[in-house]
Structure formats: C-alpha cells, structure tokens
Amino acid sequence: MIIYIFSLFFILLGIGILRNFPKNEGIKYTYSIIISCKNEEDNLIRLLESLQNIDYPKSHYEVIIADDFSTDKSWEIIKNFKMENLIPVKVKEENNDFHGKLNGLKTATSIAKNEILIFTDADCEVDKNWLNSYNNYFYENTAMVVGYSPEINKNSYTNFAQKVPALIFSSTIGLGVPFSCVGRNFALKRAVFSKIGGYEKIKGISSGDDKMMLNLVKKSGYKIKYNAEAPVKTFPVSGEKYRQQQKRRYGKLHQSSLGYKLLSILIFIFYIYLPIKSTTEILPILSYIFSAWFLWSSFIYIHKEKFKLSEYIFVIIHPYWMIFYSIIGNFGKKWQWK
Numbered sequence: 001m002i003i004y005i006f007s008l009f010f011i012l013l014g015i016g017i018l019r020n021f022p023k024n025e026g027i028k029y030t031y032s033i034i035i036s037c038k039n040e041e042d043n044l045i046r047l048l049e050s051l052q053n054i055d056y057p058k059s060h061y062e063v064i065i066a067d068d069f070s071t072d073k074s075w076e077i078i079k080n081f082k083m084e085n086l087i088p089v090k091v092k093e094e095n096n097d098f099h100g101k102l103n104g105l106k107t108a109t110s111i112a113k114n115e116i117l118i119f120t121d122a123d124c125e126v127d128k129n130w131l132n133s134y135n136n137y138f139y140e141n142t143a144m145v146v147g148y149s150p151e152i153n154k155n156s157y158t159n160f161a162q163k164v165p166a167l168i169f170s171s172t173i174g175l176g177v178p179f180s181c182v183g184r185n186f187a188l189k190r191a192v193f194s195k196i197g198g199y200e201k202i203k204g205i206s207s208g209d210d211k212m213m214l215n216l217v218k219k220s221g222y223k224i225k226y227n228a229e230a231p232v233k234t235f236p237v238s239g240e241k242y243r244q245q246q247k248r249r250y251g252k253l254h255q256s257s258l259g260y261k262l263l264s265i266l267i268f269i270f271y272i273y274l275p276i277k278s279t280t281e282i283l284p285i286l287s288y289i290f291s292a293w294f295l296w297s298s299f300i301y302i303h304k305e306k307f308k309l310s311e312y313i314f315v316i317i318h319p320y321w322m323i324f325y326s327i328i329g330n331f332g333k334k335w336q337w338k
Helices: 001-020 044-052 074-081 101-109 131-137 156-174 190-195 198-203 207-220 239-250 256-277 283-302 309-331
Strands: 031-037 061-067 086-090 118-120 142-147 187-190 223-227
Touching: 001 156, 031 044, 031 101, 031 156, 031 187, 044 074, 074 086, 074 283, 101 198, 101 207, 118 190, 118 198, 131 142, 142 156, 142 207, 156 223, 156 283, 156 309, 187 190, 187 207, 190 239, 198 207, 198 223, 223 256, 256 309
Parallel strands: 031 061, 031 118, 061 086, 142 223
Antiparallel strands: 118 187, 142 187
C-alpha cells in the first residue's frame, strides 16, 4: 500500500512541474545582479563576459560583485573589467553574525538600487535572455522567482544529480508548497527583501541563505514562482570541493519546517523498505518505477532537456545517493565555505 501512495505522490509532483508555464505581462523591470565572490580568478572572466552580453537595456540593470577577502587575483579582475554598469565592492571586515558567502551578499544588497534583486555565483555563466525570462513571472503579488541552474558536466550521473534539486524546486513550487531554491539563480523584489528583514533575519548561518530567504518570503504570504527558461550554467568541481558542495546542498534539514522534516523521515524509511519489498511483489514496484519515470519526463519536458535513457535508470538509484549526502550533511562534520 505504501508503495502505491508514493507512486501517487510522484505523479502529483509531476503535475506540479507541468503547472509551471510562463505568462508574460510585457513589463521591463530593473534588476540589481548580486554576486558574492571569494577566490574565483579562474571563473570570473567567463561570468563577467556573460553578464556583459545580456540582451537587456544597460540602463535597466546593474551588476554588484562583492569580493569576500579573496587571496587570489579575483579583486583585480573585478575592478579592472570594463563594464559600464559593473559596481565592484570589497567586504571591509569580517562579521561574526554573517558567515561565509552571507557577508558578501549583505554588502552587495546594501547598495542595490533597482526593483528586483537577482542572484548568481561567480563560478557561473548566465544566458543572454536571463533577465528577459524573469519578466515573464513577476506579477504584483509575486515576490520571488526561482530559476534553473544545471551543471555542465561530461559525467552523465553527476550531470543528472545536479538536475534533481531543480526537480524538487519546480514541483513543490508548482504545487504551491515551495521547498527551496538554488542560490545561483533566483530573484526577489527589493521592496519585499527589505520588508521581511533581509539578511538580518537569517544571520548566524554558514550556508542555506537561499532556502532561508525563500522560507521568509513564504511565511510572509507572498507568491513564489518557478522559471525554467534561460538557465544559469555552473561548472563542475571535483574531489573534496564536490563533497562539500553536496553536503551544503543536502545538509539543510534543520532549516525546513516540521512537516518537511517528518516527510523526509518517511521517505528515508520508505527507501529502506523498498528493496525488501521488491523481492516479494512486482506490481507495486512497477507502479513506483513508472510514476518516477512520469515525474522525470515532466521535468525534462518543462526544462527542454534532451531525453537520455541512462537518466531513467538513475531515477531509480539516485534516492540512495541523496540519502547518503543528507546523512553526512546533517549529522557529519560541518560543510565549509571556501
């Protein structure tokens, strides 16, 4: 019985994803692009060139990059890059209340002037239609829009694993119960950011500022939407950097509501139970597999991803990979910010 319940749950998530269609009002908002940078000399030129090539009126967006005590050539690259709407700013002092990336974000947002704050990371590359795509989703009662940010990775499994968080974000937002977002691609109205207290409300955390900000918006009663268009690309890390990245991503259970914590526990129990049940009954297992494939098909359709047969195999085994990083992320040694 429990397997059929999970199958229906996956179908419901797939329907949630399919609800996320763009609706354009034709408004040209102004944007403040916010980036916190630390030791990204190998990635900054790629990011800056992509920002310079955005197809949007230059007068309608500014780029604010806060250098967070980089020890490489990041600051020199930022301040010497020729872009008329680039605003380089240095974080002046360490702040015990704002750890890691949060100090740079707070510094950058404090000088932002435009209607919408839009966030990305220094190791990313934005699409030329990035800002135009967000115009499709902001309405008067919409405060926050969450975007899509896949990893450009030749390893087929790692590439798949990087898409799974977007599946969770898009499905839960489509169902009206937003779970989280990715810090390298989301946008928030500046007036709402100020109204909910900005970073003062989430100081003291070392990671998860994106999820905490989404929670503040949700609790305040504002609408949150999902943008599957114009993805922000990020690039692979390996070794210890990759492990730290995954621990940061899945080690945020303490930032979730009680309902999500209970659901997470139930999902963990279910995936322990599933292999045992598969040895005795076939029909429930088939219902689970086909519902999981429906969910993944909904995801690749909305995000305009290519069909890959290998990903339909990964859908079945990936939950155990997520459980592993959830355990070490929530209960193991704390993650690090560069």
